[in-house]
Amino acid sequence: MSQFDASPASLATETLVLAEQARVVSWTTRVLLAAVSGVMMFAPWVNPVLFWTGWLAGVPLLYALRDTRLPAAFALGWLAGVLCFAGASHWMIDFMIHLKGLSWPVSAILAGLFWLYTGLALGFACLLYRWLALRVPTWDLLTFPLVIAVVMAIFPQLFVTDFAEGQARFLVALQGVDLLGAQGLNIIMLLFSGLLFQLLQAYYSNSRGAGMGMLVAGAVLLLWFAYGFYALSYWDNQVRSWDTTRIGLVQPNDPPRRRIPAPREGFTREAPEEMVASRRLAKAGAQWVAWPEARYKGYYDMFTVRHGYGKEVTSWGVPLFFHDVENRWVNAEQVSFNTVAWLDHNGRLAGQYRKVQRMPFGEYLPAFFELPGITQVTRMFMGDYLRPVGAGTEHVEFRVGDMRVIPKVCYETAFPQFVAESIGADSAGKLLLFLSQDNWFGETSQPFQHRDMSVLRGVENRVPMVHLINNGPSVAIVPSGRVVASTQAFSRAERLVDIPFSANAGGSFYSRHAVLVQRSLYAALALLLFWGLIAGRRSHAA
Known part of the structure; x- marks a missing residue:
């Protein structure tokens, strides 16, 4: 074609060629972009100060996926997923070492296999996103966040993956989880990345104006943050008018052991070291005291331990919550339960919760x-x-005065619907109490991630929340997610906490309709897939 050929047809052809050449991205660049995305995804989990990277993490991934074939989309998503989970759960290596006493190299190999598996979640999500993008490209702003969030939620893993867990410090963005749960915030974060990606594309292609999809996405984001500002202000005002309840938290920092340890020197099973700390907390005005999930105590197995605990608690006149292994005979077989026991102010076993x-x-x-x-x-x-x-079979509440304490054990914090079910519609006066043992993961970021996970459960259900972790950092929050007390990680501590509380407040749309929220998201994805199938058939017919 001559440089003097300036007919409209030739100019259009040259423009299309140049545009197509500009879209060609080398495989090396795509791999680098996917890797950057994976790192940005896990950064908020490791360091909450980097929460903002979670809102941008989808942009390099979208550039990496642009114009790719389905196998390439899967590979790029898998790479991003492996790096995301390797960074977020780097503590798997320490876990393997404590688990079996394995060497670091062997533990790293086993952890690597785990990361390769979990990374498949994002690989399949990117594959499905590209499949939809090829069939219904005008719906990209919806398909990207919905597909990524839902596929990663239904992929068989130990726990559901929620990018929202890295947003515990971004309180304005966090407030909307009382409507749509953590998955709702996952979608909002991915929607922000998708909108930013399209705005960048429009800018560099000199496209004028914004499409209807971009306008709708922008409106959704504005509504989410407008609600966030309103809800944060509302709950701050509510909490100021509440009375406080003084509770005592004991953080023993017991080391991880696969065998039942002997009592610490100078103490017995009947009078463990936690009793001394609890006595001080009770004298300082604690209205109830809690111990975390930690070493075996023998309360259910030994009469002398039950008698010793009862006598001590009676002397304080303050209820005690603690965790122990409960052995029972069920259908002629001995079964163990991870149980939270509640001793009332008279030292009697007033209730217990078996981990579900x-x-x-x-x-x-x-x-x-x-x-x-x-x-x-x-x-x-x-x-x-x-x-x-x-496995336990039911939720339990421990009523102390007007407060209805809802106990949960360790990684039950990772199941949003399960926790919401324990709050339900009858939610007034409830407080979530999580008791955990995280020393199996060494001095890593895992207990911090576990703490932040529990913060979301408190905001989702609009109840005060206390998460007592054996090795810290333990935390207490009000329904807005604001921290009222915390402890240092990897240390022994005893802490008095004056936590705001109202017998008439608590509960949210999510706590009442968590199943409906999840099913609605799944139904929306199913409709998109159906539309993609129809659109694909139409294009082939044409």
């Missing part, structure tokens, strides 16, 4: 690993760490 959501591989084997031939290998590897326990 058990830890896979630590407290039970998933069905697949119980198959003949596989179970032997699994048990050989897991060894004495695998301590099968029975």
Whole structure:
């Protein structure tokens, strides 16, 4: 074509060629962009100060995926996912070391296999997103956040992946989870990335104006943050008018052990060290005292321990919540339960909660690993760490005065719907109490991530929340997510907390309709997939 050929047709052709050349991205660049996205995804989990990177993490991934074929989209998503989970759960190496006493290299290999598996979640999500993008490209702003959030939620993992857990310090953005839960915030974050990506594309292509999809996305984001400002102000005002309840928290920082340890020097099972700290807290005005999930105590197995605890608690006149292993005979078989016990002010066992959501591989084997031939290998590897326990069957509340304490154990914090179910419609006066043992993960970011996860559960359900972690950092928050007290990580502590509380407040749209929210998201994705199938058939017919 001559440089003097300036007909409209030739100019249009040259423009299209140049535009197509500008869109060509080398495979190396795509890999780098996917890797950057994976790092930006995990950064807020490791350091909450970097919460803002979670809002931008989708942009490099979208550039990496642009104009790719489906296998390439899967590979790029898988790479981003592996890096995301490797960074977010780097503590898996320490966990393996404490679990079996393995060497660092062996633990790293096992953790690497875990990351390769979990990274598949984002790989399949990117594959499905590109499939939809090829069929219904005008719906990109909806398909990207919805597909990523839902696929990562339904992919079989130990726990649901919520990018929202890295936003515990971004209180304005956090408030909307009382409507749509953590998955709602996941979608909002991904929607922000998608909108920014399209704005950048429009800017560099000199496109004028914004499409209807961009306007709708911008409006949704504005509404989310407008609600965030309103709700944060509302709950701050509500909390100021509440009375406070003084509670005592004991953080013993027990080291992880696979065997039942002997009592610390100078103490007995009947009078453990936590009793001394609790006595001080009770004298200082605590209205109830709590201990975290930690070492075996023998309360359910030994009469002398029950008698000692009862006598001590009676002398304070203050209720005590603590965790222990409860052994019971069920259908002629001995079954262990992870149980939270409640001793009233008279030292009597007034109630107990048996952990419902058990830890896979630590407290039970998933069905697949119980198959003949596989179970032997699994048990050989897991060894004495695998301590099968029975599952509780119901939520329980401990009523102390006007306060209705809802106990939960360890990683039950990772199940939003389950926690919302425990609050439900009858929510007034409830407080969430999480008791955890995180020393299995060493001095890593894991207990901080666990703490932030529990903050979301408090805001989702608009109740005060206390998360007492054996090795810290323990935390107490009000329904807005604001922290009223905390402890240092990897240390022993005892803490008095004056937590604002109202017998007439609590509960949210999410706590009443968590299942409806999730099913609505799944239904929206199903409709998109159906529309994609129809659009694909129409294009082939044409």
